[in-house]
Amino acid sequence: MNVTLRQLQVFEAAARHLSYTNAAKELYLSQPGVSIQIKQLEESIGLSLFEQVGKKMHLTTAGREMFVYSKSIGHLLEEADGVIEELKGVRSGRLAISIATTASHFTTRLLAAFAQRYEGVTISLDITNRESLHQQLAENQPDLVIMGQPSKGMDVESEAFMLNPLVMIAPTNHPLAKKKSLALDKFQNEHFVVRECGSGTRDAIERFFKYHEICFQTGIEMTSNEAIKQAVEAGLGLGIVSLHTLELELETERIALLDVVGFPIERHWFIVQRSGKRLSPVAQAFRQFVLTEAKRFVRLPIDSN
């Protein structure tokens, strides 16, 4: 059957209205224009599509059949159009992501893979601590946030996608480095090198010690996990950090994980957005990417799941 989409579109309108004049109005065509398209369609299928009974126009049996097909072809085209628009959105959109300092260790690799898959997407990335992520969410700034579990009372939607174990670290030559099942109260007189107030890691550690009714003594405060690891390695104190920050140190055996009862402190990474936020196609694609693929961007020499 040698018919064109235009002929089907004109026929569908004429069949719906049972009027060439109304179809012409709807499609911004002249009435003879409609009539020519339908005549050509009738010629190519070899049957009449309309018949005139008195003053009224009716569909013939062939017309009724063609009406069904031309409607579903129209719907399929609309559907294809929607899918293509969605793809265009993902290919060319902008994405504003904010992530917790600690999540940056795996998130940069994840973002690189996402940017490679969706080449035309422009990404802006802000790396900051938990407190300021809460602030950004309250002000509805980023499309999506990767962080620890948001505080209760925040007006957000969040979904966990991966474990975030917090471990105790020491220099490799530390006397406790080779000991097994160390009791937590052994550490009440220790000074820990810690993250700043406002950090999710710091908050989780303090809650953990409080829950176990053990005194937690903070030593030097630092805003960077890298600096904490270096300080611990240099013997400035013990540290508690996310296992996800330790890829290199564990591989090169520059830092020891202490075997402490109750550790690791179990946390999760969450992908978070403000409640009711309408995500753009790019942001939706990124959210899905994080939920399904984040785990493969953590490269630890030990199992963290």
Ligand code: PGA
């Ligand atoms: P942090 O983030 O870098 O602020 O410690 C981790 C978290 O949100 O738990």
